[in-house]
Structure formats: C-alpha cells, structure tokens
Amino acid sequence: MKKTECLAMLLAGGQGSRLGILTKHIAKPAVPYGGKYRIIDFPLSNCINSGIDTVGVLTQYQPLELNDYIGNGEAWDLDRRDGGVHVLSPYQQIKGTDWYKGTANAIYQNINFIDRYNPEYVAVLSGDHIYKMDYAKMLAYHKEKDAACTIAMLEVPWEEASRFGLMFVNNDGSISEFEEKPKKPRSNKASMGVYIFTWKKLRQYLIDDENNPNSGNDFGHDVIPAMHAAGERLFAYQFDGYWKDVGTIDSLWEANLDLLNPRVDLDLSDSAWKIYSKSAVAPPHFISDKAAVENSMISEGCDISGTVDYSVLFSNVTVEEGATVRYSIVMPCTTVKAGAVVEYAIIAENTVIETGAHVGNSPEEMKDHLEDWGIAVVGENITIGKNAAVCAKQMVDTDVKGEA
Amino acid sequence: MRASNVLGIIYASAYDEHISEMTSVRASGSIPFGGRYRLIDFPLSDMVDCGITAVGVSTKSNYRSLMDHLGSGKPWDLSRKNEGMTILPPFDLAGNGGANRTRLEALQGLMNYISHSKKEYILLADANVVANLNYEAIIDGHIKSGADITICYKHGVKPNLPNIMTFTLDGEKITKVLVNENDKAEKDYSLNILVLRKALLERLVNAATAAGATDFERDVIAANVDTLFLRGEKINDFACTIDSLKTYYEVSMKLVQGGYKELFKKDLPIYTKVRDNMPAIYGIGAKAANSLIADGCIIKGTVENSILFRGVYVAEGAVVRNSVVMQDSYISENSKLNCAVLDKNVVIKPNKKLSGADTCPLYIAKDSTV
16 A cells, blocks of 8 residues: 555534524535535545545534535546545544534544544645645645644734634744734734645644643643644744634635635636535536626526526526526525525525525615625525515525415 | 346447548547537436446447447446447458448447347337437337337438438337338437337348348348338437538537427436536636537636537637537637637637638637637
C-alpha cells in the first residue's frame, strides 16, 4: 500500500441551528448551495484537487442525507482501493457509547482510523465553509516551518472581527497569542477552521485532552491553547481569497448571490480547480420565448417562462409565465406558478408557490421599518397557497393556505 | 416484466458515412445531441430504464471518442461485476478484407459475444435514432403477441439511408418488406429497433452465413416474411432517424420548438457522462428565448431558438439564432450566428457574421477558429 502523507478529517457533524428549517432534516454541510452543490463539495473538492485522497468525514447530526450524498465518494474521485472517503459516525465501544463531545473528541474517537494509514500529517477541516484552497501549499508551508500545527488565517474586516477566533502573528508567521470572539478585537487575523497538524504531536495532545476532565474537547478552545502553552511551534498560514461561513440565513443567501457578482473572487468555471458534486440527471434547462432571464445562475432541468433576475435556481425548478423570481435562491424541483412573486427569499426543495402568491419583500418596500426586514425562508415539500403572502424574515415550514 | 432476461445490442456506428461532416472524427453514436448528450445515450438509457443489465455496443471505426464517452458504463449504472456494458470493437474474420461493412457482418462478428450470453431475448437498436422509448412495453408486447420478430416502425417519409426497410402491414403482422424502396411518399419505415429470441437470431445469422448472404435486411428479414411471424410495433412518440447533417439540424430545431417535452420524460431519464460544470450563468443584459441551455454556459449576449451545449460562451453583443453550438465553443463580442451547427471547441472571433439557411445549415468543424 502506498504511503499516505497527509490525511484529512472533515468535521461534518454540525447542526447549523441558525439555518433554522433548512437544517431540520439535514446537517449543515449537506445544505444546498450554488445551483447544484452542497457546502461539503467545497472541502471535499479542495482535498482531491490538493492531492489528498484519504478523507474521514465525521458525521453526527442527521447523517442520513449526508451519508447518502457522499456514497462511495465517486463524485469527488474519492472511491479508492486504498484510502478514499470514509464516513465516520460515533459508535458503541466496550466502555459504552459516546457522542462526539467536541471537535477534538471527534478526532480522538477515530485515532484508530487515522493510525491505520499512519500519516505524517493530518488536516482538520470544517465542513461548513465555501472556499477554494490548495491544502498542498499550506502543507508545504507547515513542513517549511517545521510546525506542530499550522492554522489557516484570513484578514477579515475589523467590524466583523469579533465574530471570529483571532490570532496575533509574529513576523516569521508564528502565532503569539489567541483570542476567541473578543468584544473589542485587537487583531483582524481570523482562523478559518482549517488546521494541519503533525500527527505524532496531535495524537499525544488528543490523548492528554481526553484525560483532562476540565476540557471541553474543542480544537479552538482546548487543544490548540494547550499546544501553545506547551511551547509547540504554531504557525499561521495566510489565505487570500473568497471564504465564507454560511452559518446564517443571511450569509447563505449572500454567498449564493456572490456567485453572480463579478467583483467577488469565486469562480466555479475554473477547469483547473473544479468543484465536484453529484449531478442531477436532467436535460439542459429550457428558456421559453416568454422568459426574461438576467444576471442569474440556472441549472439543468429548469423550465423558465417567467422573469428571473439576480437569482440562483437549482435543478428542475419551474418558473411559469408571468411569475417573477428576483434576489432569491430556489432549490431543486420547486415550482413558482403563474403570477407568483418570489423576492429576497430562499425556497427549499419540492415546494409549490401557487398562482399569485407573494414570498418575501424588498428592503426598499420596508425602508420605514428596516429592522423588521430579512430574507424570507420557505421549507421543503410545502405549498404556499393561491394569493397567500409570506413576509420578509418569516420562516415557513408548513403549508400556507391560500384562497380557494 | 422488467427486462432482465434481455440482452441489448446497440449498433453505434450506424450509417457513419452518411452524416459525414460530424462523423469524420467520431462514430455516429458519439455525435453530440440535445445540449448535453451523445446519440448513443438515448438507446443506452432506455435499455437501462427498462431493466436491461447487459448491453453490447458494436462499433466499426473512429470509436475512440465513443469509448471516451462510455468509459466503464458507470453513468448508466452498467459498470458491473457481472454483465454490464461491453464495447465490441470490429471483429474481422481472417481473410475477410475489412469488418462490419454491413449489419450482417457486424452481427456475424458479434455471434461469439451473443452466444455467451444467457439471456433469452435480444433487443437490437441503432444509435442514430433519436427517441426515448419505453422498451419494457415493446418487449412485453412482443412476448404477448407470440411473434418471432418485432420491428418498431414509424409512419412518415423514409430516411434517406441505404437498407431502410418499408413495410406493408395487416394489423400488426408485417406482410411485405421492401428494402431500399424508391418512393418519396409517406411509408411505414423501420426504426431498426428489433426484439427477438436469442436462439432465433443465432439460427438466422448462421443460416445467412452458410448461404453466403451479405445483407441483413434483404437476406434475413425480407426473405423470411412468409416463414416467420414478423410483427410491426408502431411508434407514435418522438422518434427521428438522423440521416444527414440537415436532419440533425431539423431534429435539433424540433426540440426547441417544444419537442424537448416529448423527448425528455421524467419517468425515462437519459443518462450521460458527467462533466462537473457549474450551472449556466446569465450576465447583465443577457437575452435568451426558446432555447435549451446546458450547465457551464456563460451568456452575456443574445440566444434565440438555439441549443447550447455544456461550457459555451456567448460574449456581450453576440447573437446566436436558430443554431446548435456544441461543447466549449466560444462566440466572441458582436459576432452573429444564424442557422449554424458549430462542432466542439469552435472559436468565432469578434464581429463575424455567419449564416446558413434553415434548409442548409452552416457546419463548422471541431476545433476550428473563424
């Protein structure tokens, strides 16, 4: 068997509770994004594009759809005889059953999986972010610095810095200090939740962390500070490029529409760094002579006769004549019927917006009470009745009755 | 009945020489069609959709692009430990002087593969027929009728190809078979989709070989019209035989004029090789109407009554009308296309004007720059 130099562990167990009804039945990494992708396609594609062909995906919350989606990893070219993708769920042991208590504990519980490959390095990745990154370059940096741990770092706008784990970095790239989501940030160098560890070191710290009853078993809170305190070589690896945590409805909406903004540095058409996904089996989309489509992303199987502007439509979406979709994300197999309006909204799969219904409001319309404005969200498999209305910021996961 | 007892055979080089513009670089089965498919995807997917698990793909020449497209058969779920898809290159018997010149020669070359199969029935189909048919119903109809051979036919003007059979029917029984009938009137003509028992096919082909016959249609089918129960299955669905660049263009235009709804059916999905393109992007100022547009296209100009394959770029001010533009072609600023068929990877430089006529489309070969 060939030697595995670097193995990736992908943390995909998160609920993403701030995404509300969109993550009722699926884990956050399985949330659809960008017309045909799911969030997890990004770290998985980054792995294969970076030459990492052994990946453990740690699942816990609502794993069914995610397991199903990953399958044998074929879509990402990760169906391998040696290595490939492995879905790792919590399991029963002789001493009892443990859920993954924290990010570090999740890796700890799978030490035996990693040991099977005996890698020199382990990349710990989050399954929640949209970004294209070459982990091979980061690994080269890690080796060059002879680091125990390298953390990918991004300079964020100062006003947003307080939402992140921040770092203070010396001139040589080494990290001098950490600060977790401070109220008054003194640094704007944020951790992206992408780590490369020298496995021998990490293995020992994971065991020590597990034996520490006071630990929360989290990388950011416990393991990395412990490594720092012990004087290990910790380095920051600067990343310049698009990176987005799609943890909230607003950020998910924004990240989708970012794909339509030529000023945003996220190009999915780059054949040198493809983002792979499981494609729907559908014919090309059809645009009728009644349609007006501008500044939008449209997937295969769609049938468009209405107006679509500044929106992202997933596969097999139907927009009937006289219907309007603008500033919105519409997930697979949803139908927007004649005369209906969908604006500033996210509509989940298999939903029907009946004739004349109105979902969402524009911020201009609500400029007198802008604090009440927000993206409207309609859940999967429901019907918004004829001429019914769903207001801005509303989240609907049951049928809304319309006129008979 | 799910057709698990049926072996599928697709003749992937059917009439290569007649669609010569596009088949100079490929077998007819790998002609791109419908925005993201190759012609072979249609019979191959229909076989899979009806439950067939063993398919032989017979080839003649220029089949590298076909092999590249089919790979191991995975997109059709035909990459199997047992059975699955098998590409059957030409089998040239020593001293034969060239292989697979006729359908009978092709079948003779396949007999080894066919006799190894344990299936009871055989379904034969040609790759140059664009249709999305429920083969399960066709096979069931064949078995129920007690016919020896069922042949699917369509009513209309016979394709302009050699060896096309035309039929006279009494109910569903074929009473007369003409080959190469010289008559432009509407006829019941063969779609070259046949169902029969494997044992019967073996017997017929072996007998024809022994008699030194050369022609399947004349020496095997027409010659047996009185001794066998030949049954016609009338196809009323969308089914078009591609016999030239002109019909290729006409059938493509039929799709955007509403035919896509007849051809692309939810219950009979057409599978094809995945390319991992992003969804299509429409820019500010893009105009599109009455068109089929595949993933990976970037549209900043105008597209009307056209089919754009995966990864086509239409720049600002460019206009594409009544055209078929294949994979990865690039239409630069302010260029105008009308009634054109652009093969893969064509680059149209800025401010060019290219136009064919609806009865005579302009064809631009693969990898050309205009």
